Amino acid sequence: MTDPLAILLSFVYVFLILGVAEALRRALGLGVEFTRKGVHIGVGMWAFGTAALFTSPWAAIVPPAAFVLINYISYRRNLFQAMESDDKSNVGTIVFPLAFILMTLIFFERSKALFVASLMPLTWGDSFAAIIGRRWGRHRYTIAGATRSWEGTLAMLALSFVSVAVTLLVFGWPADSVVLYAALMAGVAAFAEAISPAGLDNLTIPGAGALLWALIGLLLRQVVD
Secondary structure (H helix, E strand, O other), X not given: OOHHHHHHHHHHHHHHHHHHHHHHHHHHOOOHHHHHHHHHHHHHOHHHHHHHHOOOHHHHOHHHHHHHHXXXXXXXXXXOHHHOOOOOOOOHHHHHHHHHHHHHHHHOOOOHHHHHHHHHHXXXXXXXXXXXXXXXXXXXXXXXXXXXXXHHHHHHHHHHHHHHHHHHXXXXXXHHHHHHHHHHHHHHHHHHHHHOOOOOHHHHHHHHHHHHHXXXXXXXXXXXX
8 A cells, every 4th residue: 555545544544533433422422531532542543554554654644743733723723522621731632643653753664563552551541541540530649740540540551551462462472572561561651641741641651661662672682782
């Protein structure tokens, strides 16, 4: 597949996710926080599509770069109500495509598996941390001004581990390596989510994961040397 066609399919996919979320919000009366996380998961899963369809990372960043602007306009004008929070201090929808761009530039040409895996804690872990934390979170804690619940953090840890592990298995990694890397990634992601201000965790979670991969790579080279 050519990159221009992959770009077109990316826009079709994301707008389809937004359209379905908005239709469900109106038809079923779903809360914005629920549809917002649905969009979050749906768009995050396009990492698999990006890895499969694109040949160039520079072409792959065109759709998320466009959605930085589109999401900013929606944030200001409330264009896509299904993904806009009432809390205007939360700029997560703008930061999310920035994280997608960053992970593409870091990992796309190095490892498609790590590219997709780096976005899974943000896609699944962060989404379920918010859903479970708001619905069932009873035990609160505050770090650096950010308040979370232990229930949400445990959900973050579990869903990050599972999503990273499944991703690496899909890409053919051996099971022993999968368990170790998924556990490390889940721990780092849960910590980054716990200490990050609202919305900025969309950048710090994959950023912390990228730093983890860099440190592991450095340690492995030192052992080999």
